[in-house]
Amino acid sequence: MTEFSSLTRVIRAGIETDTSQGAVVPPLYSSSNYTFAEFGVPREFDYTRSGNPTRALLGDALAELEGGAGATIVATGMGAVTLSLISLLEPGDVVAYPHDCYGGSWRVFEQLGAKGHYVFEAVDFSDTEGAAARLRELHPKLVWLETPSNPLLRITDVEAISAVGHELGAVVVADNTFLPLVQRPFDLGVDVIVHSVTKYLNGHSDVVQGAVIGKTQEHADLFNWWGNVLGLTASPADSHLVLRGLRTLEVRIQRHLENALAVVEAIKDHPAIKHVYFPGLESHPGHEIAVKQQNGFGAMLSLELVGGEDSARRFVEATELFSLAESLGGTESLVAHPATMTHASMTPEAQEAAGITRGLLRFSIGIEPAADIIADLKVSLDAAVLEESLSPALGN
Ligand SMILES: Cc1ncc(COP(=O)(O)O)c(C=O)c1O
Structure with missing residues (x-):
């Protein structure tokens, strides 16, 4: 059997998987719930908040695209930011974030910090030496990266900063919204990738959606679990549209x-x-x-x-x-x-x-x-x- 490239697998996500009618493109499963096969025996999916066939196809495709173990698809990019923070942090943990990150991310950092849940510290990651020294002072539990930054397109050396983060025992998260396919954060040492799917991944300005992708299965499972617990998961109809966008x-x-x-x-x-x-x-x-x-x-x-x-x-x-x-x-x-x-x-x-x-x-x-x-x-x-x-x- 030919081993196709990852990109081919993404372009063909779910193609020819419909066993009931032989549809070429995967059908949209809008059902909110699924029958149990028999008493006490659930099928693969039981309720759409926790899992849905259409959303699962998209999750697999995005994990494939970034080279991760699994993806949790949530209702918005900000939902993805929130999900990653809540899943990974304990009260009082320190988060180092870019001083010039997306305004919505800045707002959630500020607001969660103001409520005393976590401690957020702004860092200029475009200065690699300065940022490394600052991280060693801060000892963050989580390092948040966004490169190129928004709106001034400053660049962070992802490999260098991830190495310092790991040396300090931090989890490194990268918001890769600006550069799907162009930048591969997992290859540069990042542990978790966040996307506003709303942007290039969907690409047609008709869906708002987010994704959190874990490099390891452990992280992927954690995000899936919290995504369901917090009720952040995305709609199947939006997932169907994004699957179509991904093909191009x-x-x-x-x-x-x-x-x-x-x-x-x-x-x-x-x-x-x-x-x-x-x-x-x-x-x-x-x-x-x-x-x-x-x-x-x-x-x-x-x-x-x-x-x-x-x-x-x-x-x-x-x-x-x-x-x-x-x-x-x-x-x-x-x-x-x-x-x-x-x-x-x-x-x-x-x-x-x-x-x-x-x-x-x-x-x-x-x-x-x-x-x-x-x-x-x-x-x-x-x-x-x-x-x-x-x-x-x-x-x-
Ligand atoms: C880099 C980045 N991250 C996250 C978000 C938030 O995504 P959403 O608007 O889908 O909630 C945005 C939105 O503009 C963004 O530009």
């Missing part, structure tokens, strides 16, 4: 990566831009680490505009292709203003510490033809500077 993940990602590179090359010297944040640029401080641990640079980029918030607003008013919306990783190109959108839950001080300014725009580069994306960006960036340079008399 690789072709979508290839196009996202190509488009992002082409876009950055075309606009990086535009006069409206003060700074381009993109790990593919050789000038990016994390470029070499990104080359070492990623198979591409992702399709997220952020621009600091010369004219600050006014320019950001003008850009957003001028663009005809970038939808002003939160989220990322869908086929369509999006623009977000982190300070007032994705990271609005952070205090102004936390935003400042993370480098989030009012003139920063974050882009999720979609899979439309690159020439159209570039044409729209150029017109919108021109609009952002043109009015900026008008004298007040002319402008009003």
Whole structure:
């Protein structure tokens, strides 16, 4: 028998497994409950909160994709963050987390910390030496990584930080939402991977879902157990949609990566831009680490505009292709203003510490033809500077 690649197994997840009708794609099992085979003898599934055939197929596919032992599929990416924390931590445990992580993760860390459940300490993981020294002071039970970070695309050396975490006895968790297929955290020493499935994995902006993937069976079982206990598990219908999205993940990602590179090359010297944040640029401080641990640079980029918030607003008013919306990783190109959108839950001080300014725009580069994306960006960036340079008399 041919031993197919992991990617082929993901693309074909559940294909030709329907024994009742011979359906090629797996059917959606929406039933909330399942009959017992006989008195006292449950079948593989009994109740959809604890297990469901459609969701189980997706869990197996995501575990296969990341090279883990098993995945728990939950209702949202934040559900995945919460599930991993509650499953792995005891009261009073210390968690080291990136000072510039996703705003929703920051909020749950802050709020659980404020309630006194755990102790959360922000660390700048883009400075490997400094972060290692800080971890040795903190002795965390859990090290939380998110690389590239959101929205400034800072890079963490996952291998180096995981090694320090393990030396201190910590569990290392990586949020790999930005780089499925492109970055393989388990190969770099991480123990647990979290995804907002909402993003690239589903890829069509029509599902909100999360996943926690354990490298070991012990961790995978723990997350499944707590997922059921806390009632966080995802709906079968959403899982069915995500299975469909996964089948095109690789072709979508290839196009996202190509488009992002082409876009950055075309606009990086535009006069409206003060700074381009993109790990593919050789000038990016994390470029070499990104080359070492990623198979591409992702399709997220952020621009600091010369004219600050006014320019950001003008850009957003001028663009005809970038939808002003939160989220990322869908086929369509999006623009977000982190300070007032994705990271609005952070205090102004936390935003400042993370480098989030009012003139920063974050882009999720979609899979439309690159020439159209570039044409729209150029017109919108021109609009952002043109009015900026008008004298007040002319402008009003
Ligand atoms: C990196 C990252 N992690 C987690 C989340 C939370 O995911 P969800 O919105 O699916 O709850 C997001 C959402 O934007 C994210 O960008």
